Amino acid sequence: MLHLGIRLCQPLGQARWFASHIVSHQLWFYASDVPKRKPYTPDYKPTRSPQKFLAFSQDDCERLEAFYQSWASSQTKKSRVPVNEDLLFNVDLANMELNAAYWDAPTYEVRRGIWFDSQDRPLSAELTEELEKFRSQLDFDSPEELQNDVCKFTRTYEEGNLVVFVDKKTAYILQDMDGGDLQLNLIRANISSPLLLKGTKIFRSDFQDLHHGSKNKVDHRRNQLGKISELITWEVLDLFGINAPKTKELESQRENDILEREIESDYDNQGPSNSRDINHLVLCVHGIGQTLGKKYEYVNFAHTINQLRTHMKKIYDESPSLQELNHQNGFKDWKNNCNVQVLPITWRHEIGFKTDATAKNPEDPSLPTLSNITVNGVLGLRRLLGDVALDILLYSEPHYKEKIKTQVTRQINETYHRFKERTPGFGGKVHLIGHSLGSLILWDILSEQHKYKLDFDVNNFFCVGSPIGVFKLIQRSKIGSSEPQEMENLRRERPSCDCLYNLFHVCDPIAYRLEPLVDARMAQYEQRYLPHRTGESITSKMLEIGGSLWKEKHEKSKKNMNKRETLDPEIASRLTDLNYTGRLDYSLPPGFLEVDFISAAKAHISYFEDMDIANFLLKEILSNHQRAEEIVVEKLQIETG
Structure with a gap:
């Protein structure tokens, strides 16, 4: 017999409520694979949520946390925090995003790392806030309450719309409760894999637990700087149609990898970020x-x-x-x-x-486009000259x-x-x-x-x-x-x-x-x-x-x-x-x-x-x-x- 007590989280309060209940040091992260916005591309919209997150330096984390606590409690207008090497970037706390301070670049999502999935990726701010509020309402010293309580979020997240806590630092986010009491018992016993339980296992951690491992990941990526000149051979050969289809496909994947490494290396943040x-x-x-x-x-x-x-x-x-x-x-x-x-x-x-x-x-749409006046012969060379000579x-x-x-x-x-x-x-x-x-x-x-x-x-x-x-x-x-x-x-x-x-x-x-x-x-x-x-x-x-x-x-x-x-x-x-x-x-x-x-x-x-x-x-x-x-x-x- 299905027996579930589902508690609906109350509407979310102000950010100052959230900040006042978090006193431990936290990690701060930024996404590196999927931008929120791109300059000069107003119609750009991300097709998926970011999956790769890099940690800010310890110095940045401490300053971001201190500024966040002050900003969240007072709701001051100034919400930009200079970060990264030489303070070349800003974190906008109001929108939780990272952008370059001196040049136009993609804008990336920032997350305050409190709850993480099994791959050490921080959960979104909205989901984290709901988890924290629900967690504060539970009495973990009373097993009877936990046995009859499932939290339903106020909205459906990518991970699911229900959460079951195992303890103060472990929980499962579920899409549904088709498994009934058996599913709940397996979750609380913590003896089955998240895949079999049709859920996402999440962990709550603090600064000391995760910073060392995340830094190692970032340092590894910093050694892989991409060079624009490495790609010129393929650019030129492609213009003349010389690349074989299979080779072009492999090179296209390589180019995407290089672009991602470029973005990650540009947001170099493991050195001291104080202004030198x-x-x-x-x-x-x-x-x-x-x-x-x-x-x-x-x-x-x-x-x-x-x-x-x-x-x-x-x-x-x-x-x-x-x-x-x-x-x-x-x-x-x-x-x-x-x-x-x-x-x-x-x-x-x-x-x-x-x-x-x-x-x-854009200054005169009645004018013909470049393609309208381009002669058909040697198009590869013409495209190259158009890019370089115009x-x-x-x-x-x-x-x-x-x-x-x-x-x-x-x-x-x-x-x-x-x-x-x-x-x-x-x-x-x-x-x-x-x-x-x-x-x-x-x-x-x-x-x-x-x-x-x-x-x-x-x-x-x-x-x-x-x-x-x-x-x-x-x-x-x-x-x-x-x-x-x-x-x-x-x-x-x-x-x-x-x-x-x-x-x-x-x-x-x-x-x-x-x-x-x-x-x-x-x-x-x-x-x-x-x-x-x-x-x-x-x-x-x-x-x-x-x-x-x-x-x-x-x-x-x-x-x-x-x-x-x-x-x-x-x-x-x-x-x-x-x-x-x-x-x-x-x-x-x-x-x-x-x-x-x-x-x-x-x-x-x-x-x-x-x-x-x-x-x-x-x-x-x-x-x-x-x-x-x-x-x-x-x-x-x-x-x-």
Whole structure:
């Protein structure tokens, strides 16, 4: 005979009731596999509940709990808590969600870990609140009450709509009670599996019980950073229809895994989250082809810059010479803090024109779509050019050029002021990095400070994989201060910065030199080469071997005819006015076997994943610049045969 006493939970009260009954330390988690919202995708809706949750650091957990207790009891308006490494993210307690503080990124659900399922996943806030309220109403010292009591939730959850408590810390959530008294007896005896009992077994735990295990899971994922450049081969092959269907299916799964690892690694939170001292703020502006990997959406550039930040910290930790630079500058935490913060500026999604072939122009829907005017031949190549080249065409059109410069200026200033607000006392230097078209945008902004005014002075300006050289050549503009003897119709431009750098890979088809635009005689001299930072990994060793082979071939091609000489003082003066070293162009040598189209595409998008680039940027940012008295250059020899 079915004999059930079902107690219906009372309507839920305010959050302050919930908080007042929880006094032990709790874990805080965020979802990593299913976002709640996506920027630039207003119609996005999650198709399932998140299944993967990562724990915040112990420091974040303690601060979140303390703030939550205060917020829940007083219901103050301020509900954002800065969290994660360098406080780059916020937890919104009112909506229980995690989002990036400085750039557009997916928003993820946050859960306060009190009740967990058998896979150590925290239950939702609504379900947890009902469980806690019902638990507070039960007398666990009176077995008779438990034998005749089943709680029915006020709503149906994914796990079920009924709960049976075994003890204070164990319960089963059920979809139904078809098994009657037998099912209840098996549950209370705790001798059968949840699957046979048609229920979900849940546990109540505290901070000490679960934190260690969750941290191990997070640390494991942090070692699996995904690289955008790893996928360029498959992107290009797919555009030309070369991938076999089975291989494409496997690669698609691999891409999804990489994307998830990217999101998890970007929310790096196991180090100290207290705001460290920052003396150098670096703002990075992206360039063309940000829609090339459409499946990565906004994760693309923000994730890449997160990688650059991680590389800089790793390099600093392993470099006594870099640490000494901060020591000389009098920084108290010079042993473990590089004192540099790197943030992305993502402008492309704010510009109306869409490179999606079928997307309508939001500014004038009567215009045809890109697909309407596309010729049918070599569609793969056309799609690639559409992703990479259209942004350059946009910047050549006055309407979009004005819009892009205005938008980038606004975002840079807003990010700068937001950083100052979140980093009280910051009075250090600000540096700019522009990648590809981003460098040209920054160049024009810095050359027109009367119109596109930045709210700070720029120390170092790094152009990376930059087409500035060819643009300025077409515009009949030279670089540097004007000279009296030059032709009247020849323009000279000088960006407002202390030091200008032009970094490029010799295989990058988008990059051009700048020094010959300062003085045409610089075309006869080689650019400088970035020193290679040797690592211990097999990949690093292969790159070192490849670089050595290239260097040997390069030297042989010159037939030992290199001629080192001191640069003419007139040219040197023009160059040192732009960079204290007297050189602007710095190149990475080509890696091992980098000779094909795919390698060229990789070269253009992989700068921020390169440890040599990160090492050079960090060294130049931290160094105290002293103007070079003389500049030694090498003649550029033309290869023959």
